[in-house]
Amino acid sequence: MICKKLFIPAAxxxxxxxxxxxxxxxxxxxxxxxxxxxxxxxxxxxCSECHEAQLKGTLKPYAAFNHDDIFIKDHKFSAGRDEKICxxxxxxxxxxxxxxxxxxxxxxxxxxxxxxxxxxxxGDFLTRHKIEGKIDPTGCYRCHGRANNEQCITCHK
Numbered sequence: 001m002i003c004k005k006l007f008i009p010a011a012x013x014x015x016x017x018x019x020x021x022x023x024x025x026x027x028x029x030x031x032x033x034x035x036x037x038x039x040x041x042x043x044x045x046x047c048s049e050c051h052e053a054q055l056k057g058t059l060k061p062y063a064a065f066n067h068d069d070i071f072i073k074d075h076k077f078s079a080g081r082d083e084k085i086c087x088x089x090x091x092x093x094x095x096x097x098x099x100x101x102x103x104x105x106x107x108x109x110x111x112x113x114x115x116x117x118x119x120x121x122x123g124d125f126l127t128r129h130k131i132e133g134k135i136d137p138t139g140c141y142r143c144h145g146r147a148n149n150e151q152c153i154t155c156h157k
Contacts (some may be wrong), residue, residue, distance in 0.1 A: 046125050071078075079086050079095075086095070125132075133140050144151055 129140075
């Protein structure tokens, strides 16, 4: 009789614990800290996309993130969502290097995903070459030699 009296409460407690565990397992809510720098998508996030150790929260090294030519052109979308994401690796002065016109992104990099702009000299190069030449004159020297060479003198007297 005593076993029967103990069995029912024990079974009830076990059922409640199982239901609670299952509700956490299949929950779509995340257990991410409210101070997380990025709003996460619905459902369970994949923490290992950015973090090496989920329990410690250590981030992967920079090389693990995709910063290719297309990212350079479209990074405004990532940075615009929340600057704290970039701030994990970059300081504000890093952005100012390009966005304060201290350093210009060369058009072949800026438009790297455009097939019509992949050639060394695109169709609009004559109108743009002075801009690219000011950005990085060494890029011109590589093929055309130093400034004031014969090719430049034909137009620039």
